[in-house]
Amino acid sequence: MTQIAEVAQKMTRASKKFFYDPSTKLDWPEHLDASEWTMSPELVSLYGTELWASMSEAEQKKLSFYETGGFFSLVLNGERPLLEGMSHRLYTLEKDLEVTEYMHHFLDEENKHMMMFSTYCRKYLGKIYPEKKIPVARPMAKGEDDIAFFTKVLVVEELSDYYNVFMSDDDRLAKICRDLNRAHHVDEARHIHFGREYLKGLWERHASGWTQAEIDSFRGWLVDYINASWRDFLNPSVYRDAGIKDAYAAREMAIHSSVCREHRNRASVRFLKNLVACEILPKVPELQ
Amino acid sequence: MTEAEIKRALRDWIVDRAKDKPAEMHDETPVLETGILSSLDVVELILFVEHLLGAEVDVDDLQAESIRDVNAIYTTFFAKG
Numbered sequence: 001m002t003q004i005a006e007v008a009q010k011m012t013r014a015s016k017k018f019f020y021d022p023s024t025k026l027d028w029p030e031h032l033d034a035s036e037w038t039m040s041p042e043l044v045s046l047y048g049t050e051l052w053a054s055m056s057e058a059e060q061k062k063l064s065f066y067e068t069g070g071f072f073s074l075v076l077n078g079e080r081p082l083l084e085g086m087s088h089r090l091y092t093l094e095k096d097l098e099v100t101e102y103m104h105h106f107l108d109e110e111n112k113h114m115m116m117f118s119t120y121c122r123k124y125l126g127k128i129y130p131e132k133k134i135p136v137a138r139p140m141a142k143g144e145d146d147i148a149f150f151t152k153v154l155v156v157e158e159l160s161d162y163y164n165v166f167m168s169d170d171d172r173l174a175k176i177c178r179d180l181n182r183a184h185h186v187d188e189a190r191h192i193h194f195g196r197e198y199l200k201g202l203w204e205r206h207a208s209g210w211t212q213a214e215i216d217s218f219r220g221w222l223v224d225y226i227n228a229s230w231r232d233f234l235n236p237s238v239y240r241d242a243g244i245k246d247a248y249a250a251r252e253m254a255i256h257s258s259v260c261r262e263h264r265n266r267a268s269v270r271f272l273k274n275l276v277a278c279e280i281l282p283k284v285p286e287l288q
Numbered sequence: 289m290t291e292a293e294i295k296r297a298l299r300d301w302i303v304d305r306a307k308d309k310p311a312e313m314h315d316e317t318p319v320l321e322t323g324i325l326s327s328l329d330v331v332e333l334i335l336f337v338e339h340l341l342g343a344e345v346d347v348d349d350l351q352a353e354s355i356r357d358v359n360a361i362y363t364t365f366f367a368k369g
Contacts, residue, residue, distance in 0.1 A: 130347075131331075131347075132331045132335065134350050134351065134354065134355060135351070136326075136352045138327055221326075225328060227328075231331070236335060236338065251335070
């Protein structure tokens, strides 16, 4: 049995053990208390900026409420193409039945996450923040499409997991927010373990046949993609809803803030070190 | 803002954003197929368009051709009256 099949078998056992119904998994309150945080203040995207320092605690909590909606919308929107891409690769790219069995659980759990995140947004926010992406094709080396797909899967999972773990036990937060973050983390821990192994295998299979220019091109794209993913956290629509007058300027402030940049690097380091260990990146890059 | 001001703001933003600065930047210069902007710059461009418009835009039905060059960006987002 291959290493990835062994990992898949182990993850399948865990998924069966922790199987749940998303409609009854969490205890949803009718309303959220405006005096509670819904996102840990240290994770709010403007934390550390002059604007954040100028806000009252009530204003900060209001921003944390909309940021939570933005965060859950972002993860939800990230999981949608994940479901499409994973379904497309079942029994085509991947034919090992041990691996495909786990991929079915993976898909099931991602669908459940989308249901829970959309329930939160619908119930408390009344909307999902939309993506602003327009599909643009780029030239790719042989196998790069699959590597890029599983890399994107890992980016959304690894970055969101940092937030999930941070907030799972933060007693300042409304209970539903702690519970939702914890529920997502429990499944994502398996997805990340599997995803790292799977991506490593794909990289070893395909990149060995690439030219150095193709490898450099992919690595350049990957670092740009991670930077762009962090910028997705900085959503002017969220800032507008929270009552910030110049939402675009607030976003620019967060992009250029050294405190925010340190946060982005700190939250990414575990993920980046793993990419280095897999030789997908030659060294841990300094993110913007 | 007038059409000329909007197009100038778009050109300036694109040049500022480009990793490799183009020798020339006209309203009909293709920004994606020439690599002036990458696929990962698209969200930033849309947010800048929203900033200029002072309103949010829906991109669900848009394709790369909708933002091919400054003229296309203007037609897609600003010329609807």
